[in-house]
Amino acid sequence: MIFYSNSPRQTEEVGEKLAKILKPGAVIAYKGDLGAGKTAFTRGLARGLGATEQVTSPTYTIVNEYLTGRMPLFHFDMYRLSCSDDLFDIGWEDYLERKGVCAVEWSENVADALEDPIVVEISKTGDESRTITVTGGTDYADFSL
Numbered sequence: 001m002i003f004y005s006n007s008p009r010q011t012e013e014v015g016e017k018l019a020k021i022l023k024p025g026a027v028i029a030y031k032g033d034l035g036a037g038k039t040a041f042t043r044g045l046a047r048g049l050g051a052t053e054q055v056t057s058p059t060y061t062i063v064n065e066y067l068t069g070r071m072p073l074f075h076f077d078m079y080r081l082s083c084s085d086d087l088f089d090i091g092w093e094d095y096l097e098r099k100g101v102c103a104v105e106w107s108e109n110v111a112d113a114l115e116d117p118i119v120v121e122i123s124k125t126g127d128e129s130r131t132i133t134v135t136g137g138t139d140y141a142d143f144s145l
Contacts, residue, residue, distance in 0.1 A: 004132075005130040006128055007128050008037060011132065012040050012044030014044060014132050014134075015041040015047075018045065019049045019101075022045075023139060026118060026140075027101075028119075030106070030107055030121075032121060033123075036122040036123065036124055038122060041122065043055040045073060045101065046066050050069035051067075051069035053066045053068060057077065057105075058076060062076065062081075063075065071099065071100050072100030075105075076104045077106060079105065081106075081110060083110070084111075087110040088113065104117070116137060117136055119135050119136045120132065
């Protein structure tokens with residue numbers, strides 16, 4: 001599915017729509033340049049899941065947890081990790097067992113550890129405009145946003 005956004009708010013709205021169909025254990029693999037809108041998309045995911053916490057980038061913490069929604073949201077930033085082993089070292093399997101949604105920025109750094117993710121690719125097309133492509137996730141093949 002392809003979506004077009006002309007503002008951070010519209011990017012959030014796409015994330016919010018996706019959140020409505022997510023099941024416990026969903027993994028979202030983000031792809032996109034720095035400043036593309038991955039954290040904005042995650043703000044929408046959090047809102048769609050009913051989370052009330054303020055969503056911020058996990059760049060320096062590696063993972064932020066939002067626990068107030070209908071299921072937990074774990075927002076990872078893999079920018080500073082060099083391989084999947086690093087992901088397992090921070091407890092990836094424990095997060096998966098908690099049956100929340102794992103949203104992974106810079107997923108290409110740990111791609112071999114992500115099984116059947118929903119891939120959200122955000123491409124800059126202008127100062128505020130973005131193309132958002134959502135693919136993958138076998139459990140979500142029959143869903144539409």
